[in-house]
Amino acid sequence: MNFDDFRKLNLKFQPLSKPGFLSKGDTENLLAFMGGPDGSLETNLNERIPAGFTYLGQFITHDMITAERTETKFPTLRLRALYGNGPDEEEFYVHEESDIPYWVNLRKSNFKGDTLSVFKNVLFRMRYAEPNVSDMQRASIRTDKYDPVIAEKRNDRNYILSQLHCVFMQFHNAVAVWLHEHDQNLTGKNLLEATQRLVIWHYQWIIVNQFLPLLVGDTLVNQVMAGGFEFYDHTKSPVLMPEFSRAAFRIGHSQVREVYIFPKEEIPPVVNDQFKFPNLLRYTRRMRLFLNQNDEVIRKATLQRIAESISKDFNTYSMIEGVKITPQDALNRLKLELENNPGLSIADLDKFLEESLLPLIAESNDIESLKQRVHTKVQNKEANTNNALKAEGLVDMRGSVKRTQEDLFMEWAFFFDYQVKPYAARNYPPQASLAIDHLIAPPLFHLFFLSSRNSLPERDLEASHGNSKDRLPKGSELFNALNQVNALPANTPVLDDVLVKQHIPNMPIKLDKAPLWLYILLEAEILHKGQQLGPVGGRIIAEQILWVLMQDKQQSYLNLQPEWWPEAAFLHKNNKDPKNFGIVDLIEFSKSYLS
Template sequence: MDSGAEAKLSDIDLGYVFLGQFIDHDITLDVTSSLSSRNTPDDINNIRTPTLDLDCIYGSGVEGTPHLYYHAPPNASGKPKQIDKLHLLTNGDDLLRAESTPQGHLNQVALIGDPRNDENRIVSQFQLLMHYFHNTVVNELLTKGSYTTKTALFEKAREIVTWHYQWVVIYDFLPKLVGQTVVDDIMCNGRRFFTEDNSPFIPVEFSVAAYRFGHTMVTTPLDFNESHKGVTMFGSDLGTGFQKNTAGAINWSWFFGEDAQKAGAIDEKLPSELLELPFIKNAEASLAVRNLQRGQSFSLPSGQSVHKYMESVLGVSLDSPDMSMFELPGNLAQATPLWLYILCEGSLSGGNHLGPVGGYIVAEVLIGLIESDPHSFLGSNPSWYPELKVQGSQPAGAFEMADIIKYTDFAA
């Protein structure tokens, strides 16, 4: 699983790796499963809502989580601050953070809907980007002046932001990561594997195996602005425990678009840094081993058995990787753990997107979560197209992650 002397790169912009991490935090939070004992999927409590509704941004809304929203200054009479009920908290180039308490335990804690979105600088800046995106939409609606109440304006802004995000997931993120053919098949012919709409959930084949493909795509060292080039994954500039409130604003053009750094290839190799995680003490520190242990703890089927099942359902022959080329020990070439098999499938596209097993699992779950949500654009208005105007001309319906960045006012 070692990446070797030189990791192969894909054609995918590096930013999509961190968009993938953000999506994961939007739909899953498992704090109960164990690597060392057998897990039953029905017993695992997902703390996040299994929908792409941006609850990691909005929390429980203005009334349920008022600490996530802007407070206007006190008035001249010194009365308590009033909740703005419109704008998400920002602090220039950083998230707004709690001040130190007498015990010191809240010092520099980001005031956000999911603390995991402050675990490294890039995903932290992505959270901040989404705050500014929301605030930009709010300001545009305020300029139009067509809403009589703050509540109505806020809910409209939230809908606009969430629907554009969902559109990006389906029509930008997924085609790049699973391939356009798989997305087109699902959107035209429907889902054949993840068909539960009445009570959405996250299948373990997705959370424990297929959606862990991003671990192979991380590349370091990387650059995130002019002052921070060649930074390492777990150093103080980027990783867990990174220094807050420094010159750490991301240059997003280096992550999405023509000048973007490229992500690592989707293959069976992990960066060496992930094979010895510095923050894991007195336990297995290799992320590869941990992923394999987790799959075993849920009794996941082999990649070959899932491949065979998918062929029977689709009624077509699906490409499969030549497992003999990966030099796997024992009988793993014939009964490959699902996570590892999905990584090996990347060889079918030269590492540029997932193969059929991984692609169908990832795409059907994400599309299914959006389709089954009555508040999503697919659930309530499937003929909707992105309505935000960005710099440059766009064909109808064309809206990518880079367009969110172009549209957003980072002073909003």
């Protein structure tokens, strides 16, 4: 089935036209317009949406759109990214009683028979599981391999997302223990299934009642929940629509901040109660999303020193009979590797040495000695690089990075709102996300973990525009479709070139050529000052997500038990109404079982 045929089966109307051709020059102008790698922005904030929801959105994306899934596959919101293929196939479950978390053992007196074996193949194994320090299991913590042992490896791409994944792992473990404490007949597979159902339903509740209203507004969520689908035919089995996956749900890239404030230790009550921001700085650190241009100077200088130092090591072996490379050759090859691969990491350099340079040395009794010296030098320089960044007041936020328990300290009040009722647990506000607008944080223009085409905005423009055969519809066509069925809020202005120029004079192309992703960003920026999505972007996201949940006949509370409410026992101590259950309640319940 071709692209247009697929869309005809699931769209309730057919857009009449698609955006005009986007030339290479247009793309380059748009990327510069969106900020570029040298841009700087921490000014356009979205005070309505705390920064943590940016990463909850990324977590939802990875759950709904698995790495191998295409538009024609069945999307779900069943926490597959958390549970994977179950304990029979996944190593991150507890398979031995000795792997059961220590805090479960402390609650042994609550269990019938005083045994912990009921939790085998039910709980998750974690490297650390403490109230403010958590980490998933790692492939190795003694070498340079820190790959996560989880179902969805993408959830370790950055520190905040990794910590959020740990929150859900801890929530699962806490719910399992809570269930068994209240029904001691629940064991083994039955306990796992009961736990999964509660965890999934509370996760879905947060999506429907907190995440979506913040992103698209309560009115639109209520309309769609009442059956007011205008774009998609929700009576059919849900599919992943390209307007959602390739455009609308990429708006989170606009909300990403370049630098985040993190705690470095627990903040004393006196600071919390008598909050003055300069005092709070004593207890915080800054983490940069990914290395930017300024950090590149540090990184490149470090790599250059490694290259020059290693060439001296080769000099030691230059007189050995059979050596096929001179010290200068080694240095030249290292420099060439640095020039040809601007995103080269220190781990990449180590791999290059191992695979490309060291094999050129003749077999000798001393070869292992040389390898050890080279690798030690690389590891020491890596530590020096991290120290140099810390000296600048920055910590690298990339995933799969070796972190100490001190580095892993997390206080979620910096990312979700603990000030609002019913929590009121902190006197300092959470960091805001960036506004949903056309500006993108500089680090996203140069992502090191992408081997080629490492500009995320460029990928987004390309994905949401497509080629002549699979181009997404114009945003204006989708807007007109809503207007024709009276599905727009009263007095909604038409987004056209005149309105865009009034608000954004330097817009480099006509709106007629704008990829759908950019149209959705502009719509939010101009109609809602970047605080929430406009009618087109908001409806695409609300309809796609609620379509998935309302048609899931196996694991969605909206389908199986639409009148269900969250468990009162899972509420924060100040929250008395299950209808107000949100991400803060989930986090705090998880922590309560760890202390």
